Amino acid sequence: MAAQIVVVGGSLGGLRAAEQLRVNGWSGALTVVGAEAHLPYNRPPLSKNVLVSPDISALTAAELVDYPGVALRRRAHVEDVSFVLDTQVASAALSDRSLRTVDGRELTYDGLVIATGLRPRRLPIAGFDRHRHALRTLDDAIALRGQLIPGSAVVVVGGGFIGCEVAASARRLGCRVTVIEPFAAPMLRPLGVGLARTLQTFHEEQGVTFRLGRSVSALVGRAPDPAMLGSVVLDDGTELEADVLVEAVGSNPNVEWLAGNGLDLSDGVLCDNMMRAEGRENVVAVGDVARFPNPRFDSTPRRVEHWCIPADTAHRAATTLIHGLSAAENGHGDPTPFAPLPSFWSDQFDVRIQGFGRTEHADRIEVLEGGFGPGWVSEGVAVGYFRQSTMTGVVIAGGTPAQRLRHKALLEQGVGESAASTR
Template sequence: MTLSRVVVVGASAAGLTAAETLRREGFSGQLTIIGEERHLPYDRPPLSKQVLKGEWQPERVALRTREALDALDAEWLLGHRAVGLDAAGRAVELAGGTRVPFDGLVVATGVRPRRLPFGQDLAGVHVLRDLEDALALREALRSAPSVVVVGAGFLGAEAAAVARELGCSVSLVDPLSAPMVRQLGPVIAGRVARLHLEHGVDLRCSTGVAGFTEEQGRVTGVRLDDGTELAAQVVLVAIGSAPAVEWLRDSGLPLGDGLLCDEYCEAAPGIVAAGDVASWVHPDLGRLRIEHRMNATEQGMAAARTLLGHRVPFAPVPYFWTDQYDVKIQAYGRPSADADFAVVSGDRDEGPFAAVYGQDGRITAGVTWNMPREARALRARVMERAPWPHEAAAARG
């Protein structure tokens, strides 16, 4: 298929990388990039860390200079929301009625924060997804003696750490047994729990939220399902995200947990997806949807190459990291709670350490705690599905 006009919907990391790859690999036709936010592409991981803490000003999260973006020779439609897709007529429909035609489409609309079924309209209740969210929450934390974070996954745990470092009294609430247990399994999640407790966080795991208390439209507290009430001037709801596919509901494209694609990131002829919104078939790991920064970049490149006819199955080694207090956790592969677990270096209870997860006698994932050099070595072992290190069996969790 010859491409003359490509439209990228989503102006964050995945969409930007797809656009850059198209140009770098020879596409010289008309390129349009649509973004719901008015900002040029910026990096999201620092929002819950450096930006929230006040160490970085907003301009520092820009992914590219203005000169680099100009070099793409693209039409930027920022501040425009895609509300529909006419797949047969090959056009993206924008709020206000504008239709943007294409013969190649990259869907990179990311995710939207999930919200509780109550209280989100109260002053003092926040979510954290975009730059405005981060700046609003940063301002609120400056004068908030008591903060409750609902949800102890990546985002909630990072934001709780920042709030404690800013001097706030922080409660971290989650219905699961430990922070990040779904992502890291019980052993490392237990170490994360201890990290927060040592920094003075009031950790309320295995506990749900029943409602908020309020006064004159402003949140004053959080009611837990065990009957406890926590005082709060600020509440951050960090209970996960949902893929932003509502604009595709009537498109005829396959939807599930995201836009469903094949192993080449293709959802339909001439339509590909990348980043948090994309659910694709990993040749080794099955159907995945990954909400991590590195995947957005790698999948943006892969999706663009598929559009250009360079069809190679997208088979990355998943990678994620999180920074909390003075700790950096890095992970390769797909850690799981039911996998074998072994520490291969260091002390899992006190010092830095490296650990592996495995199945059927092979390493399937690796995680390090303040051991960045060891993380790179673990990546190779995960890629190779190296044999299980039986000498480390005594350290199994």
């Protein structure tokens, strides 16, 4: 039987893996198994354009998959790839190189790509499912969009990027919006105090209310229909009116189907720098389910939940997997250290926030350009994140595309300087 590669996961990571396998010379059978009924699509617009754009408000999920911005361009060389959609893999037997789907089908493979991504975490409180939303899929966005009615009370739990993007979209639609965040400012961990509080003030100027340092303790029904969500109770006893509850409280890797195979699944799939699942030649992982070391920063394996990571890891994983299956003499593929530069962006109201590198573990944060005073939206503010005197990341809020590209280039070249050192 001819060799076959199976990609488990039909989102961006799965598509990019299939593309890179073909680009790098894999001409054998290639199957992508996706849990959703849709072909791969772009997720970032879900919390923004899909919620607020009036010209697409009536489109179905099947129509939105092909809408500009949401649609992912599928290159010609994946036309012969088999996409098995609306199908979940229930379990894997890596020693036998076989997979079993939830409906009992068995798939065999010679090479396996793990691309199952993440699913949203939910609050550990039961009830009111019709009024509660998480945002990960196209169907999630459509369900939420139908309840963002002008004047409705929307409570967003979680003040990270997704939570703040949803808050901005709901406010633009005329909803009354409150964000509940356990930390002292929204987006505090990735951005630091200065920029986080500046963005909080910006949101407040647009009408968003924040309840900081708080968590949800209970949900309460609405009289006279107790099945309808009426309010959210915080841990300090405060009760907030709520017609809609959006839960943006993080995510969990989809790895349960890999249990029992001796893999470290404590936080995604532990991989080496070649993207092999713990050194296994025939199994690789891509995207935000993969935990791998990045020598650009240090040797600690980490998952990265940024949009660029599926493409970067797919390129590396494809070359590794093909090399392993070809039984080449050195058996290791590309020996160059895999050191991608993570990048992300977030559009909130009319401001773009774009970051490069790693910001969460900085021991010093400095403003490199601009400032947090009036005019920062148009002039832009660039913030550098340093660890042991080395700049590991930069975030630019507002400003121009040229500013963002310039600071990215400085970070890539390793010439970013502390603002203090230039005075």
